[in-house]
Structure formats: C-alpha cells, structure tokens
Amino acid sequence: MPVSEIQVPSPLRAVTKGASSVKALGGTVGLALRDFARSDGSVNAFLFNPEGRLRRSVAVFLNGVDVRNLDGEETVVREGDILSIVPALAGG
C-alpha cells in the first residue's frame, strides 16, 4: 500500500505532537486521510462531516492540486505523494 505524506495544519498539530507532517497509508486520498483520522477522534470530526464526507470547510491538495479538480476522495495516491490539508482559518 502506498505511503504518502500528509501536511498537517496548525489546528491538528496537537494530535501530531507538533509535527508538521505525518505518513499515511492508503491508495486514495480518502483512504490516506482516514488513516490519519484514525490517530484521533478529533481529526475525524475536523475532516469529515457526520455523513462521512470531507467537510466543505476543508480543502485538500494532492501535490499542490485541489483534489476537487481531480477525483475528490477517490483520487489515486502514489508512494511519496504529498497531501496538504488546508482548513478555513478565521483569525485576524
């Protein structure tokens, strides 16, 4: 199964003990994100809505491309790919 790198935004870094990226297992964007979400319930609630779909307040980029312009959660992930989680932040 391919190992990808997930770049973790500030709001989720408490879960990764401050690490800015983590490794995840999974052959699609959805599977890799769920692998990361398994590490902590709060990650799951942050990324996915109660229906289990990726929240519309979070954008996910695969190697710099918004996965909504690819195949969304079904987008194939290859070894070494970089997934960036970008949440809507409102602080000012």
Add this chain to the structure above:
Amino acid sequence: MSGRKQRAAPRTPRSGPLPAETLPGLSESELRRYSRHLLLPEVGAEGQRRLKHGKALIVGAGGLGSPSSLYLAAAGVGVVGLVDFDRVAESNLQRQVLYGTSDVGRPKLEAAEDRLKDLNPGVRVVRHDAELTATNALDIVAQYDVVLDGTDNYPARYLVNDACVVLGKPDVFGSVYRFEGQVSVFHAPQGPCYRCLFPEPPPPEAAPSCAEAGVLGVLPGLVGMIQATEAVKILLGKGTPLVGRLLLIDSLEMRFKELTIERDKSCLRCSRRHRQDPIEVVAAACDPADSASPLLTEITAVELHRELAGPSPPLLVDVRDPAEFAINRLPGAVLIPLRDLGERSGELRDATSVVVYCKMGGRSARATRLLLDLGFRRVRTLRGGLEEWAERVDPSIPRY
C-alpha cells in the same frame, strides 16, 4: 450580526486604469514624502497619483488591520476606510501595533485615526464604527476600490467575500491561527472567490479558530503586510496579484507554500447564476448563540450559578489549554484540554451530570458533541463560556 438580507446593488462596471490626466497632482511636500516611491519606475509620479486617488477599505482594525492600515497610510493611499466597533484592550497590544498603551479603553477607530493622521496627514481616514452586516456591507464596500479582509470570524469573512463578488471588487484576504497564516486575493470572475475554496464555514465542533485561540504576535504583522503589498499593487495596476493562488505561511517552520486555487464553476456566490444573489450571513462557528444546535444542550451562566449552589452540583470540566486554566477557572473545575478529552473521558463516567466550559463556548460545544458521541447523556455546554460567566455572574474573574 444582522441576519437581514439586502438586495444586490447593481454591479459597478469594471473600468480599466484611469487616464493619467484625471488623477490628482502631487504637492511639493508630497514629492518629498514619496521620493522613494517616485524613484521606482513601477510607481513614479503617475503611480503615486494613482495611490492618492485610491480608496482602500480595511475590515477589522485588529492584528491584520494594524500593519495594513499603517502601510497604506504611509504609502499615500488617498482614502483609508476602517470598519470596527471594538475598543482597544490590553491583550490587543501584543500584535495590534496600531495602538499604544495609552489607547487602552478607547474606541479602536478613534485611536487608529489619530495614529494614521499623525503618520500621514494627507490621507483621509474614514471611520465605519459598526459591525459589517448583510444590511450595510454593500453600501460600505461600494465606496472603495480594494478591500482588505482583516476580520476575525467566519461570518464576517463570508460577508466581505460576498459583497466583493457582488460589486466586482478585489478582496485581499488574510487570516491567521496560532503560527499559521493564509493570504490570497479573491477577485471573481478573474479568479476564484473565498467560497470557491471554502464553500461553507466549519460547524462549531470542527472550527479551528475562535477569538480565543492563541496567535504569535508577529504573524498577523507578516500577513497584514502582505495584504497591504497586494492592495498597493492593485491600486498601482502593477505586478502579478495573488489571484488564484493561496499563500500558506508556517511561521514555526518558516516555510511559505503557494497552492493554485481555481474557480468553482458551480460556486454558490461567484458563478454567473449566483453572482447577484442577495447576500446573507452564514452561521458563526464561534458565536456563542450558534451553539444552540438541536443536539447540544446548553446551560446559561446564571442557571449554572444556581445549580452549583444546589443539592447536586454538576461536575465542571474545563476544556481549555493549561495556560488558559492558569489565568482563570471556575471553582472545583477539572481541567481536561479538548485534545485529551477522548482519551480521558473515562474520568467522567461516575459524574451524574457534567457541564463543559471554555472561554467563549466554541470548544465546549465541540467537547459536548464528542462526549455525546461517546455515549454520555447528561452533558451540557456553558453558553458563552467564561466570558458570559464574567458578564452575568462574577465580573471579578481575570479576563484575557
């Protein structure tokens, strides 16, 4: 924030750069003041006259609005409008460099005007002493050429975006959280709008940022100055704006990353079908009043005060960070930071009833949702958090 709708005003026709002969001239003192601009071929006298003719609106005179308003005034932007209704608090001074210690307690816009006029008397400062609402947003935004979003909450950010899309104005967006910043220029239809990137704000249980979150003081300075840079470029009509690009700043790792963002053809705001829809306010993720989602049971500060004095007081759980707990807390409260709650929820098994609180009610709403999901039943969230407690029950507790 007002929930009333307003009919969309007619869209301002998009015009090219104004012909140079219609621009205001520069006085001798202006030639001296702006000499370092005049030496740049990309600015020159004509560019400086464009800045003098330019009108920039800064929504939110806080951490982002402080540096951007200072630099826009210094650069000689003719009109700098500010929207804010707050007063200067001591805890603002760590990042809101527009204000000094002697300004604490003053209305922000009054202090801001004094500072900006001192920096550059040639600039007209327009004060909009109000909260941006669906009712006033179009009228205010319509008076300006460019808008800088320096707000600190989701409803205001969506309002700024929506008003800018309706009026065809560039929305120079900046936001910060802890050590991380985001900057972009949303300018539909040339590029995506904020809703193309984030169609919806997060619900309270997934909201990463409330006013209560910490932020490295320098970070909004960095982000606000990038916003000011973009606004100046837009007024000059020079360079490549940050349209269709999202700049991510990780100040802890000191990494800048740029992501390409695209227009969503079916965007509920900037697509051709929806561009003129009336604007309305989205639900506030951190607005205490919004925690009233049907699945969550709330308790008010006054009710909690009564129950704590009664025969079976609830167990109080503080879900903030230890640093916040050290500043203030309710008597007898147990500290379980939100991030540890899943793991430590077992500690609450024996309590007959639990009341969860945080600073303003956002995190406690998330915590309550989590506990309900874990099977706890008698869990309630303190509406408005400690802020509400200080307002209604005990004004003597330290505020931060």
